[in-house]
Amino acid sequence: MVQKSEIVMDTVAQLTAEGTEAEAAVQESFVRLQELEGILSNYEEGSDAARLRDSAGSGAWVKVSPEMYHLLEISQRYSQLTDGAWDITAAPLVKLWGIGTDKARVPEPSEIEQARGKVDWHKLELDGRDSARLLVPGMELDMGGIAKGYALDEVRKIYAKHGIEKGLINLGTSSIYGLGMNKEGQPWRIGLRHPRRDDPKEYLKVEELSDEALSTSGDYERYFEEDGVRYHHIIDPRTGYPAWCGREVPAGERPVSIAVIIEGRDEDCGVKSDLLTTALFVLGKEKGAELLESLQAEGVRGEIVTEENL
Numbered sequence: 372m373v374q375k376s377e378i379v380m381d382t383v384a385q386l387t388a389e390g391t392e393a394e395a396a397v398q399e400s401f402v403r404l405q406e407l408e409g410i411l412s413n414y415e416e417g418s419d420a421a422r423l424r425d426s427a428g429s430g431a432w433v434k435v436s437p438e439m440y441h442l443l444e445i446s447q448r449y450s451q452l453t454d455g456a457w458d459i460t461a462a463p464l465v466k467l468w469g470i471g472t473d474k475a476r477v478p479e480p481s482e483i484e485q486a487r488g489k490v491d492w493h494k495l496e497l498d499g500r501d502s503a504r505l506l507v508p509g510m511e512l513d514m515g516g517i518a519k520g521y522a523l524d525e526v527r528k529i530y531a532k533h534g535i536e537k538g539l540i541n542l543g544t545s546s547i548y549g550l551g552m553n554k555e556g557q558p559w560r561i562g563l564r565h566p567r568r569d570d571p572k573e574y575l576k577v578e579e580l581s582d583e584a585l586s587t588s589g590d591y592e593r594y595f596e597e598d599g600v601r602y603h604h605i606i607d608p609r610t611g612y613p614a615w616c617g618r619e620v621p622a623g624e625r626p627v628s629i630a631v632i633i634e635g636r637d638e639d640c641g642v643k644s645d646l647l648t649t650a651l652f653v654l655g656k657e658k659g660a661e662l663l664e665s666l667q668a669e670g671v672r673g674e675i676v677t678e679e680n681l
Contacts, residue, residue, distance in 0.1 A: 372537075372554060373397050379404045380519060382543030388530060389537040389554070396533035400526045400540075407525060410436050411518045413462065413511070420512045424462075428508030434501055442514075442521055443495065443503055445642055449650060450492035453662065457650035458608035462511035463489040468613070470604040471593030477602060483611035490608050519546040520586060520645025524638065545587050546645055548635070549580030566591040566628040567681055575628060575676065582635040588648035589628035589676075605652045614653045622678040626652050626659070634670030643671070651675055 373393040376385040384404060386397045412418045419439040426433050435443070446459040463486040469475045478486075494506040505511070519542045526540045527548060537551040539559055549559030558579035565575040566589045578585060590603035590613075600617060607614040615625045629648040633640035647666075651659040651673065659675045 375401070377401055377404075380408050380522060380542070382519065382545075384543065385539075385541040386526065387539040387541075388533075388535045390533065390535045392533035393535060393538075396530050396535050396538075399533075400529045403525050403529060404522055407438065407518070407522050410438055411442070411514050411521070413514055420514055423503060423505055424511040427505035427510040430504065430506075432498055432502040432504050435503055437501070438521065438525075440497070440501055440503065442517055442642065443497055445639060446517060446646065447492060447495065447497065449643070449646055453650040453654060455492060455609055456607070456653035456658075457516075457646050458490060458492045459512050459514070459517065460490050460492055460495055460505070460510055461606055461608040462513035463487075463509060464606045464608060464611050465513050465515070465604075466511075468602070468604075468606065470595065470602060470613070475595045475602070477597055487608075487611045490611075492608075516588075516649040517642060517646050519543065520584075520641040520643070522546075523548050523584060523641030523645075527635070527641070545592075545648075546641060547580070547585045548641065549583060549585070550635075552581060561585055563587060563628070563630055564589075564591070565681075566676070575681075578630065578632065580632070584633050584635065584640040584644045585630065586641075586644035586648045587628070587630045588652060589626075590652075591627065605649060607653045609653075615655055624656055625678045626655060626675055627678050627681065628676040629659075629673065630676075631671065631673040633672075637670055640670075647671070647673070 372389040374387045375397050388396050413420050419435040422433050449457045467478050467486045489509040497503050523546045540548040553559050558581040561578045562574035563576050565573045593604040594601050603613050605614050629651045631644040631647045633644045663673050
């Protein structure tokens with residue numbers, strides 16, 4: 372069994388594969404991950420995301436890569452399905468709060484309102500072929516909640532090409548795919564981090580994966596506290612504030628951790644599981660559970676853990 376780790380897409384990616392072409396599969400996968408970093412990055416000049424940002428409000432169509440166009444199509448579909456709880460144009464709000472950086476702060480309400488004017492998935496247009504545009508100056512894509520999921524799906528394709536039937540694709544623990552069985556002939560066991568323990572090896576529960584994608588997210592990943600309130604990185608694009616954040620939110624309604632598992636028969640299971648963790652957190656316990664139930668026939672299952680459940 373071949374196992375290799377590299378830092379790529381701002382995370383530690385660990386790839387495991389078993390088979391006669393395992394070494395080639397892992398090497399090719401890391402090359403592909405580096406390529407995707409350049410295509411999907413918010414910050415690389417000349418990337419699709421950067422060119423869309425730079426042309427925002429001009430009315431000009433921007434030709435993008437097939438990878439980016441596919442992602443945008445899926446993204447728009449789920450924005451509609453979730454009534455905007457998922458919104459790939461949330462970058463102005465994400466940048467304003469700066470959570471996870473040394474510039475994290477609670478913005479003024481007027482700043483939030485100004486940024487909200489640049490966030491609206493309806494104002495991301497696709498031409499039905501290969502081009503996109505952002506209609507308002509200052510609009511920008513936030514790829515953080517979708518890029519690793521897409522990368523996972525791309526690695527799956529490479530594994531399939533090389534005949535790999537057993538392996539683990541781990542992109543920073545938040546996007547994981549368990550292929551077949553582990554070396555003991557059992558499903559891959561993945562520990563889900565406890566959202567209120569400092570030790571990342573203290574698990575809330577253990578999930579078993581076999582030909583399934585797992586994505587996780589929660590208010591424990593990137594946050595700061597001020598005046599007794601935990602301000603986390605999952606922004607509700609409809610309000611401009613971190614979702615379910617504030618003293619007045621009852622513990623039974625406040626999500627702290629989300630896990631989504633999607634069967635591998637869906638070729639986009641990585642992308643969908645990735646974005647659904649954000650969408651479900653924003654939707655909250657009740658509406659999130661309704662969405663999960665509606666997606667069961669598509670091989671989707673998940674769990675919304677609230678503070679009350681801990």
